[in-house]
Amino acid sequence: MLEALRKIVQEVNSAPDLESVLRVIVRRVQRAVRTDVCSIYLLDPATQRFILKATQGLNKKSVGQASLSRSEGIVGLVGERAEPINLEDASKHQAYSYIQETGEEKFHAFLGVPIIHHRELLGVLVVQQEAIRRFDETEEAFMVTMSAQLAGVIAHAEATGSIGKLDDVKNKGKTDRKFEGVSGCVGVAIGQAVVMTPLADLNGVPDRQAKDIELEKEKFQNALASVRKDIKKVARSLSKRLRSEERELFDVYLRMLDDNALAGEVVAQIENGNWAQGALRKVVEEHVRQFSLMEDPYLRERASDIRDLGRRILTWLQSSAPSLAEIDFPENAILVADELTPAMLGEVPTDKLVGLLSVNGSGNSHAAILARSMGIPTVMGAVDLPYTRIEGMQIILDGFSGRVFVNPSDDLLQCYQDIIDEERQVNADLEGLKELPAETKDGYRMPLWVNTGLVTDVARSLDRGAEGIGLYRTEIPFMIRDFFPSEQDQTETYRRQLEAFAPRPVTMRTLDVGGDKPLPYFPIEEENPFLGWRGIRITLDHPEIFLVQIRAMLRAAEGLDNLRIMLPMVTSVHEVDEAKSLISQAVSELREEGVKVVQPQIGVMVEVPAAVYQVRRFARRVDFISVGSNDLTQYLLAVDRNNPRVANLYMSYHPAVLRALQFIVQEAHKEEVTVSICGEMAADPGGAVLLMAMGYDMLSMNATNLPRVKYTIRHVTIEQASGLLSTILSMDDADKIHLLIRDTLKKWGLGQFTRPTIPD
Missing domain, CATH: 1.10.274.10 (PtsI, HPr-binding domain)
Structure with missing residues (x-):
């Protein structure tokens, strides 16, 4: 049975389309189980009927014609119960419904198993036999295993079924073919697909x-x-x-x-x-x-x-x-890749780029975070998209809902163009906020900083009125090179950031690679990289890398004195003490060399549960605390933020996450240490209101969202924010919390910052 399963899966994976997939399944399963009939009924989402899509043993003419409602027949019962039904004589069962055109009246034994993909019922896989007998446990187990194995293949084949060659699609006309992903950066893009080819893949x-x-x-x-x-x-x-x-x-x-x-x-x-x-x-x-x-x-x-x-x-x-960088991009290019990387985003001509689309990854991956800093509508995790076959096609990319439409109709294009026009108007209305403070209607001041990493972030951040940099991702210059940058190279890169923002503070995170941020010239092979060698663990194990980077930061800050150094992924005070010792060593060395170095402020990132419960101990050793809410959410909820299969479980407004965020700021303030947050939650207007109410001293976000957050803060009172937070902390359902935040923003007249009405 195991060998039969392997062969079936192998043959199914190489089948060119959905019809071929289904024909292979019924033919091979019928042979493997040694039964008279094998059939597949797929649920039609439009009619909500089970339609016979393939059969080996029943009347071939009934394929595509025979159907049952969701509540009809034993097939309907299998779907309703979402479990196998094994009968020695199906005709005796009260749910039995005879479909005349199939010719199934002579078959008695029946075994049906549901085909379920990500909680969604796709159909029912059925075997039948003339004999009156019950299929044994081995046969039933094989069928359940087969259904589970093939559910993803069928879902993928069904999703990609209408995408053919570009010429074929043009001849057939508009398709409005929809693919589901997750939002990486909100917004809508209409453009032409440019597919990136991975090396040697x-x-x-x-x-x-x-x-x-x-x-x-x-x-x-x-x-x-x-x-x-x-x-x-x-x-x-x-x-x-x-x-x-x-x-x-x-x-x-x-x-x-x-x-x-x-x-x-x-x-x-x-x-x-x-x-x-x-x-x-x-x-x-x-x-x-x-x-x-x-x-x-x-x-x-x-x-x-x-x-x-x-x-x-x-x-x-x-x-x-x-x-x-040499590719001739169309004027409205949507970059499509199997997996977007920070290196790609650093090389693409952004003046021609209107959208980003990644088959793998999630809305919280590092590439998506960078896309948000660039303000480019992005969809991640569109795992069923046949991306190798859409080169040159027109695409609608819906960064609000995470949907992608290939070869859209004129009506759909107009609908989304209206949304683009509305978004432009909202952004135009925010342009006058640059010189105004983020201050509530009752006088509460909330400093807004930015997260940066790309060269283009600097001008964009200043243009939007950023008051400082809460997170400069120093790993980006490392990622777009073929080798470790020298001390001089790093000094020049860091100087540009520090000079541009002086005298405003610039918080530079020490090299944070590993997890979803590998270096091509420093490969790290691990079973579970997010629980492995990353962040401060790598740089403390390689002091030669750490010291060169610290020296470069200190040299770059000479005469400006606006540098703050932040340590990522700390889990113990020992790591903090060791890192501070190395920083002191670098300060002493440079002073001996004649560089006028001022001791910078040193802080830590709280992004793992272990750090949450040591905040006061860290606060006694450092000058500031910064919360990395993206990783903290991932670790608290045990959800890989790069995995689109569990993207729906990653919830910034989960009660456990909100409680942890409130606990951190309370503990740090007991030691009179400032606390900022540089995760994506701060970039959401609703999240910013909650964090302000919790008492965070600074909010750091992508430059694109800063005007929206500023506008929101200027149109609420701290009393309103505190009242909303109090209500939410008493709730125990993340979806209901998210709904309450959205409805409250609308009630406060801030509905333009919630998701727009999207056509279904």
Whole structure:
């Protein structure tokens, strides 16, 4: 059964569309269970009826025709109960409903299992047999396992079913095809998809119309020649150490590259209009699929050889491709990637970028946080989006709801264009706030700082009236390089931030890599990176990296004296003491070298539960406390903020998170130490009101949202904010808390800062 399951899943994964997926399932399951019938009924969201979509054993003409309501028949009962139903004679059951056109009257034994994906009922998988008998436990277990394994595949195939080649979609007209993700940055974008190809990853190569077919063929032939040369070189160097049968593998590789084999098929695909990389992917995928389905283990393993060969050719093709900065972006580009990275965002020409779309990641990933600082509408975690097939298509990106529409209709385009126009008007109304303080109607002053990291953040932050930098992400300059930046390089980078904001304070977080922020030249392989080697743990283990960075910060602040140094991911006072000792060492060294260094303020980030309960101990050792609410929420709720599968469980307004935030500020103030917050909660107008009521001394946020938060604070009283906080702290449901905040903002006349009405 396990081997049968493996083969079915393997074959299903390589099926090109939903119909093929369903046909494979019913055929293979019927054979594996040795039963007379296997059928799949899928629930149609529009009609709320179970429709027979594929069958092996029933009348083929009934496929697409036979249907049952959600409450009809045993199929409906399986869906209603969301559990298997195993009957030795289905016709005797009170829920039995006979569908004449299927020809199922002669079948008695019935076993149906629900197909459920992320709590959503997709359909029912059914096996039937003429004999009157009950399917045994092994068969039932196999069916349940099969349903669970295939639910995601079916959901993905169903979601991508209407997306074909660009030419096909153009011919068919507008589709309004919708894909669900999560919001990364609010706002709406309408533009053209530009798909980024991951390095040496065939699965991520998009289909793209070749601009010059002869040039694409030439690129491919050059890549082939390079790969042939590489293989021959490796074969020669290993010839004395390999047996003759092992040396023959290299000959097999070379034969695959012949014009009559794999190479010839790629050329044919290029001549059909696909660019070289897309043609290569298509041919390799088909060969891999064919080899993977073979019964012979030796031949089946050849699929990995094909895949390896494809990666080698792709690497050479990509080496001659233009860099991200050299790509000719359309004027309204929506950057699409399997996974957005901070390095990508640092290279893209932002003047042509209107939106960002990532298949993986979540609304709280580091890339999404940077997108918010850039003010670019972003959707993350659109896991069902067939992103390799949408190059050049028109897209609506809805950063409010996390939806993406491919090839939208004119009516939908107009609807979203109206929302864009409304947003522009709101932003225009906020432009006059720059010189005004964030002060409530009853005189309570709330300093608003910004989070920065990209070079473009500085001008944007000053333009919006930022009073300081609460978080400068020093890892960004590290991420967009191929090696660790020198002390001088870092000094020049930090000086630009400090000079631009002087005399206003600039809080520089020491290198915070690991987790979702890897360095390409300093790889960290871990089972669970968020609970691993990251933040202060890395820099204390590498004092040579830490000291160079601290020296650069101190040198950059010479004569400005507006530097604050912040330590990330601290969990113990020992880490704080050790870091302070190294900072003192750097101060002493520079003074000996003649640099006029002023001892900077030192603070810690509270972003893990262990730090929450040591706030007073930290406060006795440092000058300020800053809360990183993004990571703190993640760790308190045990929710990976990069995982779109559990994105709905990441709740900034969870009662436990709110209680922790209030406890931190209360404990720090007992030691008369200031407390700021630099997580994304501060950038939400409703969240800012609550944090102000809790007593936070500064709020730090992305520059894009700063005017909205300032406007909100200027239109409420501290008494109103405190009353709302008091009510919310008595509540125990995050969704109800979020709803109350939204309704309260509307009641206060601040409804423009809540989510706009979006077409369903």
